[in-house]
Amino acid sequence: MxxxxxxxxxxxxxxxxxxxxxxxxxxxxxxxxxxxxxxxxxxxRANPRRGIQAPAVVIPLLPDCSPDLVRRRHAIAVDLSVEGMGLKLESPVDLLTQDVVVVLDKPGGGFVCTGLAVCDEPGETPDLHLGGRFGGAAHDLLDPKNLTPSFVASQLAYVLPQPAALLERWAELGVLERFTWDRVHVCPRCEGMPSFRRGCQACGSARVTQDRLIHHYACAHVGFAADFESGGELVCPKCRTRRLVVGADFEHLRGRQTCFDCHWSAPELDLVAQCLRCQLRFPCHQALELELVGYHAHRLDPLAFLASCGRAAPVRPGSAAN
Amino acid sequence: MDCARGFWRWLRGRPRNPRFTYCPSVCAVVAGFNEEEMISHTLAGLWGSYPRLEIIVVSDGSIDDMSGVAQQFARTHSGVLVLSRPERGGKSSAMNFALRYTQAEVVVVIDADSELGPQAIWEVVQPLRDPRVGAVAGCVVARNSFTSLATWLQAYEYLSTIFVGRMVSAMFGILGIVSGAFGAFRRDALDKVQGWDVGPPEDLDLTLTLRKIGYRVAFAPYSHCLTEVPTTWKQLIRQRMRWEQSGVVRNHCRKHSDLADFRNANFSWSNLFLMVDACFFSLFCPLAILGWFIWFFIAGPDNGGWILLTLYLLYLVFEIIQVASLLYFSNNLRRDVPICMVFFLVPLYQMLLLVIRLVAIWGETVGRWSFLDNYVPAKVRKATWKW
Structure with a gap:
């Protein structure tokens, strides 16, 4: 060298x-x-940072992504761009990981938060400056797609991408907001997703047959369709009128349903569910209504934040506005 | 003291201690159109009122939640079957639909907006012990007697023409109608005639058909069914026009004229008297009264006012006799005495009904108005035979 x-x-x-x-x-x-x-x-920098003065709280992440409350520090955000930000801490901090969540007070009230991958550690420097880029584990933690449940086909259930206990800890700090994302009906035994069909009220079987009847308009006779069939044509068994024409002379009616499996009969079928996971068959009204919880983060939009601070948004070199 | 106590008991309602010994299996058919509000009340009153009772509700193309309410009732009460059809097909076919799903020995027909009195089903099935009886008429009384003057007069009319009138008709064996609001039919008899024909009135038509094949018709005066009667004069006139149009001209004179035919295998003198009774009181008398009034106004006698007053007073005398007989047979004086207080207006009320009857007779004779009534849907009216 x-x-x-x-x-x-x-x-x-x-x-x-x-x-x-x-x-x-x-x-x-x-x-x-x-x-x-x-x-x-x-x-x-391709995106130069703008100076700001905004109160903030820096919450470092532990290796399991839970908040490190011991190393939580108040700070002042001193600069901001679309790619990162700098803060001045109130006291030194020794980070266990390079990821922190920064909660910023908005000038008009309220707060926003963002995840920062620290590039500029304060260490022992006298100015206590901490800088970083938007990204890393803290940024992923606040990503909306990681905060709401999604259907996992292998488990036949809705699952949160991150452990619920972890998100709940962040919600307790106020960084995340808990909300009802959806309500779904699930199996009362295993909470798996069911499929629904109309079936027998007694056994739930979908193998049913329904009586077909004919209403002859002229004489008001109502009888089973088989009783009307005579010599290849339809003849009313009551008034003996022949060559009945559907619509003009008669209408079809649907009568009682009969189950092939248990021979139970009723005029109406029930909505029956069958769990796709454990195969349990149960009436729809016995399904467990499960509340799916999601979390919401007020994420920082750097351009909007700068605008609300009265600072012009940073302009990329070479762009038309520049 | 005993006398006073006895009078008080009589005033509260004559105690009846009937011993019901005939208990056939009964299917109560409740057919209705858009009766969401009343159906649960009707079913609650009906369920459990008789030991061998099954109930079939037919929602005849209702666009409200009648079948849903009935289904809800059926889920929690055994022996209730709810049939529903997507389009209205008329009351006759709705009841024929129900017939396909029962094997009961007796079929009791009840309007969806009616309420049965205590032991009404027990009372109405007892005459069917006699195998010659094919149908039994229940006693329909007004539920909303004092809502308006129109309902008060109708309540009195129901008591005098149904409670007393049918008691007398049944006594002479010439009862010719089992009201569609409440009546019982022997299942075998219904199977022989294959149920109801297209109405209106399907109840009169079926009764005459049963008489024609040899069955007798009985009356159960103490099987009470409370029904809502029209509350306004307009509704009343419309209802009576429908009843009168499809009454004597369409059924007695046209469709069932062979009831008095000597050549008929089941000819009976009671059927002949029934025809004479219906034609005399429902056809001849109104026309005779009309003729008399025409003469009266053309001739213009000097003492016309006195003649009319005399006629009115004579009518009142007959009404007082009617009231006396009504109260004698009544088992609920507390209900019936106030209703009878309107008797002095009855002659005027009967004049209104007379005018309606004359118009209806004219319309049915000349234009077959009963086949234009939307009581049955257009598709059925178009296809059925115009008697």
Missing amino acids: SPATEEQVLTLEESPPNSRDTFVDLIVIGDGETIHDMPAPHAV
């Missing part, structure tokens, strides 16, 4: 932590240059 190369590496390692930002790896250091000769990070 040449001396110049050694100097570059040495310079990088010794550079202050807050300079190790998004685009540090894009900086090309020429021969004889030190890190202090390089442009400041905000000057080289």
